[in-house]
Amino acid sequence: MEPITEFVGRGLAKFLTKPVRQSTQVATVSQEQLLANLQPADVLLVEGDTRVSVAIKYLTQSTWSHAALYVGNALPSSTPWQLPQVLVEADLKEGVRAVTLAHYAQMHTRICRPVGLSDEDRKRVVDYVIARIGQQYDLKHIFDLVRYLLPTAPIPTRFRRRLLALGSGDPTRAICSTLIAQAFQSIPYPILPEIQRTWSDNPMQADCYAELYHIRNVSLYTPRDFDISPYFDIIKPTIKNGFDYRKLTWSHDLKEHAQIPCEPTETNTD
Numbered sequence: 001m002e003p004i005t006e007f008v009g010r011g012l013a014k015f016l017t018k019p020v021r022q023s024t025q026v027a028t029v030s031q032e033q034l035l036a037n038l039q040p041a042d043v044l045l046v047e048g049d050t051r052v053s054v055a056i057k058y059l060t061q062s063t064w065s066h067a068a069l070y071v072g073n074a075l076p077s078s079t080p081w082q083l084p085q086v087l088v089e090a091d092l093k094e095g096v097r098a099v100t101l102a103h104y105a106q107m108h109t110r111i112c113r114p115v116g117l118s119d120e121d122r123k124r125v126v127d128y129v130i131a132r133i134g135q136q137y138d139l140k141h142i143f144d145l146v147r148y149l150l151p152t153a154p155i156p157t158r159f160r161r162r163l164l165a166l167g168s169g170d171p172t173r174a175i176c177s178t179l180i181a182q183a184f185q186s187i188p189y190p191i192l193p194e195i196q197r198t199w200s201d202n203p204m205q206a207d208c209y210a211e212l213y214h215i216r217n218v219s220l221y222t223p224r225d226f227d228i229s230p231y232f233d234i235i236k237p238t239i240k241n242g243f244d245y246r247k248l249t250w251s252h253d254l255k256e257h258a259q260i261p262c263e264p265t266e267t268n269t270d
Contacts (some may be wrong), residue, residue: 019049028108031101033237035086038101038111040072041122042235043180043226044087047108062224064110067176068099069183071126088129090176095136096129111235112226114189121187128183181221191232192225 038044048056048065056065068089075085075098085098117125181191226232 026108027106029237031105033241034109034111035101037235037237037240038070038072038086039113039122040070040074041114041117041125042070043112043114043232044068044070044104045110045112045223045227046104049107056222060222060224062222062227063108064223064227067180067223067226068104069126069129069180071098071130074126074130088133090135090179096132096134096179098130098133110227111237112229112232113235114184115231115233117187117189121189124187125183125189128186129179132179177221177223177225180226189231191221191229 034044044067045064046066046068047063050065057063066089068087070086071088072086073084077084083100083102086101087099087103088096089099090096114122114125184191227234
């Protein structure tokens with residue numbers, strides 16, 4: 001049964017990774033700006049343009065459908081004339097792999113940076129994902145996702161996250177958000193932990209409490225969680241490098257457009 005599952009799963013992966021024709025994405029940041037601002041262990045969120053991206057964005061009600069980890073120069077270059085592979089991701093067809101920044105040159109992206117991460121822990125996170133290059137994507141996850149691409153009744157919001165907590169449970173078969181969540185959990189570093197308040201038993205300190213952090217199941221994490229996490233900073237290269245709107249060079253079309261008065265709408269009173 002396993003070979004049949006593998007065969008069908010790969011066929012589904014090929015189908016799900018086909019780009020959606022009506023996608024009109026525009027990259028808001030250049031590769032040069034990304035490269036100048038990314039740091040090892042940064043999470044790069046991507047708004048994908050494939051069929052599976054549509055499913056993930058629908059289930060999570062988010063712009064982001066994919067996540068990759070920036071590893072800097074931790075991987076050796078195969079040849080001097082090739083672009084360096086600086087991102088590690090879990091791809092639907094190829095499994096855990098390293099890719100260049102140019103792979104997402106035309107995509108809308110966002111940099112999410114863990115706050116206060118030490119150099120040692122930053123390296124540990126990077127080493128974690130690099131050690132898993134070559135592992136395969138969870139093919140059972142593909143079967144689960146494809147069900148939500150079919151015409152079905154709308155899925156209530158409260159169930160969407162649970163529907164992504166699927167898969168074989170085999171740690172050698174990673175999905176994109178799970179791989180990165182596991183890497184940060186290994187430090188450990190919080191993403192969106194469950195926080196429980198425990199009140200003090202001391203009658204002299206009845207108004208005092210302690211916050212206990214509980215690690216959530218890594219399979220419950222989605223790309224959106226790195227965006228909304230209170231422990232990750234959002235890095236916008238254009239603003240970080242000093243943005244001055246007065247220094248922008250606008251085309252002449254803008255000035256001409258600004259000089260065209262708005263014509264009043266005629267109202268038929270008959």
